[in-house]
Amino acid sequence: MAGGSDSYHEPYELLTEESKNMHRALVTVMEELEAIDWYQQRAEACSDADLKKILLHNKNEEIEHAMMSLEWIRRNNPVFSDQAKTYLFSNGPITEVEKNAMDGGGARGSGGSAPAAGGSLGIGSLKKGRK
Amino acid sequence: MDLLKRDLAPILDEAWEAIDNEARRVLKLNLAGRKLVDFNGPFGWEFAAVNLGRLELIRDQPVPGVSVGRRRVQPLIELRTPILLDTMELDSIARGADDPDLGPVVEAAEKIAHAEDNAIFNGYREAGIAGIIESSPYAPLEIPADGLHYPHAIVQAKELLREAGVSGPFALAAGPKAYNEISQGSEDGYPIRKRIEQQIIDGPIIWAPSIDGAVLLSIRGGDFELTVGQDLSIGYAYHERQNVELYLTESFTFRVLEPAAAIYLRHASELEV
Numbered sequence: 405m406a407g408g409s410d411s412y413h414e415p416y417e418l419l420t421e422e423s424k425n426m427h428r429a430l431v432t433v434m435e436e437l438e439a440i441d442w443y444q445q446r447a448e449a450c451s452d453a454d455l456k457k458i459l460l461h462n463k464n465e466e467i468e469h470a471m472m473s474l475e476w477i478r479r480n481n482p483v484f485s486d487q488a489k490t491y492l493f494s495n496g497p498i499t500e501v502e503k504n505a506m507d508g509g510g511a512r513g514s515g516g517s518a519p520a521a522g523g524s525l526g527i528g529s530l531k532k533g534r535k
Numbered sequence: 536m537d538l539l540k541r542d543l544a545p546i547l548d549e550a551w552e553a554i555d556n557e558a559r560r561v562l563k564l565n566l567a568g569r570k571l572v573d574f575n576g577p578f579g580w581e582f583a584a585v586n587l588g589r590l591e592l593i594r595d596q597p598v599p600g601v602s603v604g605r606r607r608v609q610p611l612i613e614l615r616t617p618i619l620l621d622t623m624e625l626d627s628i629a630r631g632a633d634d635p636d637l638g639p640v641v642e643a644a645e646k647i648a649h650a651e652d653n654a655i656f657n658g659y660r661e662a663g664i665a666g667i668i669e670s671s672p673y674a675p676l677e678i679p680a681d682g683l684h685y686p687h688a689i690v691q692a693k694e695l696l697r698e699a700g701v702s703g704p705f706a707l708a709a710g711p712k713a714y715n716e717i718s719q720g721s722e723d724g725y726p727i728r729k730r731i732e733q734q735i736i737d738g739p740i741i742w743a744p745s746i747d748g749a750v751l752l753s754i755r756g757g758d759f760e761l762t763v764g765q766d767l768s769i770g771y772a773y774h775e776r777q778n779v780e781l782y783l784t785e786s787f788t789f790r791v792l793e794p795a796a797a798i799y800l801r802h803a804s805e806l807e808v
Contacts, residue, residue, distance in 0.1 A: 523768045525562065526766070527569070529569055531569065531573070531754070
């Protein structure tokens with residue numbers, strides 16, 4: 405199993421309990437994502453309709469597991485949390501989300517389809533050469 | 536939910552988008568200061584003051600031998616202007632109407648842009664903000680009644696800045712009258728505006744409705760600083776059967792770090808007043 409001590413990259417005794425738990429969560433997410441990929445491919449190639457349904461069901465279960473583990477990581481790591489707040493459930497081109505967040509104080513619209521962060525209109529600087 | 540409480544407004548996504556887009560369009564057109572000064576932020580609602588890095592010594596010592604200094608800061612101000620909208624009109628956007636009446640959004644955006652620019656250029660004493668014009672150490676230069684002499688006046692202004700050791704690029708913030716005169720004037724068939732932008736200053740001429748006259752300033756950076764907490768945002772106030780009241784808000788302060796980096800040009804008639 406990937407979550408066992410065989411997947412540690414540093415001597416086990418040098419790692420804190422915090423790092424060990426984070427490792428467990430991270431490899432769990434990796435395994436779930438890998439399983440989603442497997443089930444997706446298997447379902448696509450499967451010639452039996454009933455089995456295909458089961459495989460897709462399993463895939464969706466793995467997505468749930470991945471999200472639960474990801475949420476544990478977010479709650480236990482402030483950098484994950486900050487990045488999640490910036491990117492998840494944002495609107496517009498993903499590559500521009502960070503810039504909008506810098507200009508508007510966050511990327512999430514607070515109401516309806518409001519695009520910029522915290523309801524900000526994202527005006528920022530209008531000086532040429534700088535957003 | 537945050538301070539703007541947008542989730543509580545009986546406004547559909549399509550209508551929010553139309554409101555935000557209209558406000559954005561008008562703000563970008565009307566905000567002149569942000570096209571010229573350094574922008575610091577936005578730092579959000581919690582950001583309350585700019586650290587000035589200085590101490591104000593308190594004379595009374597709490598304990599003999601212990602001196603006390605109070606840190607000097609420049610607090611941000613919060614602006615807020617209401618937007619009263621008809622809910623039926625907003626719902627018509629979701630029905631596909633492409634000409635909704637968003638006049639109150641335009642009006643509010645113009646007002647708040649004017650308030651921000653007024654603080655930047657003319658200052659706002661009650662808020663502890665010194666404006667670019669009042670901070671300038673130079674005597675105002677006169678714009679001759681004849682619009683054709685703008686190039687000469689701007690060359691003169693630029694030389695004064697250079698003599699004071701202020702380098703470019705330079706930009707001209709022009710009030711409505713000055714902007715019109717510059718835009719409409721021509722010299723032997725050659726547009727004055729082009730001559731100023733291409734041959735005299737190496738920056739833009741910006742329409743600045745909050746200025747009487749014009750200001751020539753360096754846009755090299757480090758001279759003027761707009762610090763924004765919550766950037767321009769639209770929030771929800773209340774609603775009843777027919778109307779919903781929103782508001783346009785922001786928090787900011789402005790500092791002139793190098794007063795000598797700008798010079799004011801006034802029309803002759805304004806000099807006499």
